[in-house]
Amino acid sequence: MTPLAERLVRRIAATGPMTMAEVMAECLLDPVHGYYTTRDPLGRAGDFITAPEISQMFGELVGLALADAWDRQGRPGDVVLAELGPGRGTLMADALRSMAAAGLRPRPHLVEASPALRAVQARTLAAHDPVWLDDVAALPDAPLLLIANEFFDALPVRQFLRDGPGWRERQVGVQDGALVFGLGGRLPVPDLEHRLADTRDGDMVETCAPARTMVAEIAGRLARRGGAALIIDYGDVGTTGDTLQALRAHRKEGPLESPGEADLTAHVDFGPLAEAARAAGARPEGPVPQGVFLETLGITARAQALAARAPEQAGTIAAAHRRLTHPEEMGSLFKVLGLTPPDAPAIAGTRPMAP
Numbered sequence: 001m002t003p004l005a006e007r008l009v010r011r012i013a014a015t016g017p018m019t020m021a022e023v024m025a026e027c028l029l030d031p032v033h034g035y036y037t038t039r040d041p042l043g044r045a046g047d048f049i050t051a052p053e054i055s056q057m058f059g060e061l062v063g064l065a066l067a068d069a070w071d072r073q074g075r076p077g078d079v080v081l082a083e084l085g086p087g088r089g090t091l092m093a094d095a096l097r098s099m100a101a102a103g104l105r106p107r108p109h110l111v112e113a114s115p116a117l118r119a120v121q122a123r124t125l126a127a128h129d130p131v132w133l134d135d136v137a138a139l140p141d142a143p144l145l146l147i148a149n150e151f152f153d154a155l156p157v158r159q160f161l162r163d164g165p166g167w168r169e170r171q172v173g174v175q176d177g178a179l180v181f182g183l184g185g186r187l188p189v190p191d192l193e194h195r196l197a198d199t200r201d202g203d204m205v206e207t208c209a210p211a212r213t214m215v216a217e218i219a220g221r222l223a224r225r226g227g228a229a230l231i232i233d234y235g236d237v238g239t240t241g242d243t244l245q246a247l248r249a250h251r252k253e254g255p256l257e258s259p260g261e262a263d264l265t266a267h268v269d270f271g272p273l274a275e276a277a278r279a280a281g282a283r284p285e286g287p288v289p290q291g292v293f294l295e296t297l298g299i300t301a302r303a304q305a306l307a308a309r310a311p312e313q314a315g316t317i318a319a320a321h322r323r324l325t326h327p328e329e330m331g332s333l334f335k336v337l338g339l340t341p342p343d344a345p346a347i348a349g350t351r352p353m354a355p
């Protein structure tokens with residue numbers, strides 16, 4: 001049993017079952033035993049790999065899309081560039097390079113909870129004098145360009161099982177000294193009223209209140225001050241089912257198997273995020289599949305240019321291009337949601353194509 005599992009067992013024995021969101025928050029961000037707080041989990045030697053770690057093309061194109069949005073909104077001089085959960089800082093470094101080529105040189109603001117990853121970001125972005133923040137609400141009040149890649153999938157979700165006109169929440173309890181899943185009593189859940197129409201008894205749905213709160217904060221800023229935000233993650237609109245996944249050394253395992261030592265994620269339901277953005281005064285566009293987004297922004301031409309400059313790496317570049325865009329790889333599962341003020345043009349690549 002991991003040290004965090006032992007602590008959770010003691011806590012549950014003393015105070016009763018915990019919600020999945022409470023367990024997920026402890027597993028990922030506990031100051032002593034949390035998965036993100038204690039390590040750099042990215043890359044081939046770690047537990048998983050993300051799009052910016054696959055190829056520089058990803059961050060470059062994200063940077064260009066945001067620089068283009070900034071240009072089309074009249075190039076505000078006091079613009080703030082922010083990233084939520086910047087990992088190793090790779091995406092930000094690649095985006096800053098392509099932004100500079102477009103005449104935009106903002107100071108990066110990094111919303112990061114992990115001291116271990118803040119240290120890695122400090123090395124990657126040393127030349128750009130980054131600022132670290134604990135929360136989006138602490139960002140300066142200014143026009144905002146914001147990136148979040150594989151951030152929202154790390155926010156704690158609550159899980160509910162449909163039971164007639166109500167819902168039973170999935171909980172974590174203790175049996176024979178080990179952590180086990182259980183179910184709470186049947187309750188009405190106002191946040192899930194709209195899901196009564198498209199679910200049946202026994203279906204599971206997930207909610208993520210912190211994600212909606214953060215998107216509302218970002219959207220309010222975009223509506224007031226201008227700018228653009230790109231939220232990129234794996235998920236869909238109106239997700240149903242248990243999407244909680246634990247990953248360790250690139251292999252799936254049970255979410256209660258090694259608390260604090262495996263990555264825990266849940267698919268992002270983009271529907272409530274788009275709703276929260278609209279309610280806060282911004283215009284959501286998409287979500288579009290990542291492959292469509294990157295192809296619209298010219299990833300094929302960029303891959304060809306890189307391969308022409310380094311022919312010995314042509315195979316690696318072609319493989320990265322395929323991995324990022326192909327529907328059987330990251331191209332369909334990952335989606336891109338764009339947010340802008342209602343009167344601004346949509347961010348390039350985020351408008352769904354006509355059927």
Ligand SMILES: C[S@@+](CC[C@H](N)C(=O)[O-])C[C@H]1O[C@@H](n2cnc3c(N)ncnc32)[C@H](O)[C@@H]1O
Nearest residue numbers: 036050085086087111112113114117149150154
């Ligand atoms: C899956 S990694 C993605 C890293 C990076 N965006 C990439 O694409 O490589 C998730 C990131 O979000 C951070 N994170 C997770 N929960 C957070 C929270 N509540 N507040 C701030 N950062 C958080 C993690 O420490 C990590 O940097």
